[in-house]
Amino acid sequence: MQDMLEPENLFDPRLYDSVRRRFDVAETLPAWCYTSKRFYDRERDRIFFKFWNCIGHQSRLPAAGSYITLNFCGVPLIVVKGQDLEIRAFINSCPHRGSEIMEGEGTCRVLKCPYHAWAFSLTGELVATPLFEESATFKNADHGLKQVKLELWAGLMWINLDPDAQDLKSYLGDLPERTAPWAADDMVCVSRREYPVAANWKLYMENFSDGYHVPFVHQHTLNFKKVSKRDFHDPSIYLGNYLMHYTYFDGTRGVRDHQKKLPELDLAPELKIGTFFPVVHANTMMSFSIDMVSATEVYPDGPDKCTLVTSNLVPKSTAELPDFEEIFAQFI
Numbered sequence: 001m002q003d004m005l006e007p008e009n010l011f012d013p014r015l016y017d018s019v020r021r022r023f024d025v026a027e028t029l030p031a032w033c034y035t036s037k038r039f040y041d042r043e044r045d046r047i048f049f050k051f052w053n054c055i056g057h058q059s060r061l062p063a064a065g066s067y068i069t070l071n072f073c074g075v076p077l078i079v080v081k082g083q084d085l086e087i088r089a090f091i092n093s094c095p096h097r098g099s100e101i102m103e104g105e106g107t108c109r110v111l112k113c114p115y116h117a118w119a120f121s122l123t124g125e126l127v128a129t130p131l132f133e134e135s136a137t138f139k140n141a142d143h144g145l146k147q148v149k150l151e152l153w154a155g156l157m158w159i160n161l162d163p164d165a166q167d168l169k170s171y172l173g174d175l176p177e178r179t180a181p182w183a184a185d186d187m188v189c190v191s192r193r194e195y196p197v198a199a200n201w202k203l204y205m206e207n208f209s210d211g212y213h214v215p216f217v218h219q220h221t222l223n224f225k226k227v228s229k230r231d232f233h234d235p236s237i238y239l240g241n242y243l244m245h246y247t248y249f250d251g252t253r254g255v256r257d258h259q260k261k262l263p264e265l266d267l268a269p270e271l272k273i274g275t276f277f278p279v280v281h282a283n284t285m286m287s288f289s290i291d292m293v294s295a296t297e298v299y300p301d302g303p304d305k306c307t308l309v310t311s312n313l314v315p316k317s318t319a320e321l322p323d324f325e326e327i328f329a330q331f332i
Contacts, residue, residue, distance in 0.1 A: 006032040034200040040303040048073045049161045051282040052171050054297045057189040057311050058157055061087055068105040073300055078102050082122040089159050090124050090145040120145050154184035156295055173240020175278060181267050184293045187313035195308040201300040208285040209245055225253045241281045248274040252291050254331040262291040262318055262327055
């Protein structure tokens with residue numbers, strides 16, 4: 001219990017000396033890192049507000065005018081597809097009086113604030129201010145929505161709340177090249193599932209790369225497919241803001257050997273010997289396997305809870321198979 005107590009000098013670097021040792025003699029983070037509100041607030045400001053974060057598959061916005069709203073670490077956002085079919089993200093707060101502009105998801109022609117009916121185009125410009133005219137001191141062009149960086153990779157939408165952040169491609173380093181054979185940009189999303197979790201976000205991120213628990217927690221599912229070895233990330237070889245492990249086994253881990261399987265992807269033989277699991281900082285756990293790609297987004301909500309959202313991607317030809325739903329139900 002003593003180890004759970006949060007020290008007054010929480011950010012004294014000396015408290016974390018043992019964490020920074022060489023991997024084979026290092027210790028895990030102190031317990032308070034998973035319970036402290038002060039530690040969580042620092043993580044939110046220095047990690048989630050500075051790094052690129054996945055917010056789901058682009059198919060959530062199927063047509064011009066489609067929009068979704070979300071709360072990301074306390075920041076309300078609107079994500080909308082413009083008439084030019086570009087996807088953009090904005091702070092969901094009217095620059096006039098701060099009201100939340102949109103709720104839920106749907107389609108629209110303009111983004112309209114419910115308080116004073118100010119309207120914004122799908123590209124964020126202020127286009128209407130009922131009963132209020134432009135003047136020498138008030139110009140519509142000065143009061144558009146605040147845009148957030150948004151880029152696409154692997155068919156997924158990624159945001160960065162830091163206006164000075166590097167572009168997503170540079171941030172990912174060699175990961176797009178390593179995963180290019182899966183052609184995830186051309187896949188379709190066949191499943192999106194959301195799970196509330198009563199635990200600190202780091203516990204789930206750490207669990208994703210922990211093969212030690214599989215024979216015990218997953219003894220009747222994943223563990224039926226025996227793993228021959230695992231490769232782990234070597235930052236002197238692989239460049240980019242991600243970590244990874246590669247798990248070696250034969251075939252698919254999604255269904256039992258006697259069950260119907262999804263078609264294997266068009267991959268080189270050396271990419272069909274297991275599953276590649278990259279964790280993209282800050283919030284995304286991915287898997288590139290023999291028959292599909294998946295991504296799980298982690299949304300922190302304080303030190304003691306988070307939300308997981310998992311999307312599964314397959315080639316369009318796979319999704320159109322007459323028995324796809326039957327086979328995919330086994331995966332789920």
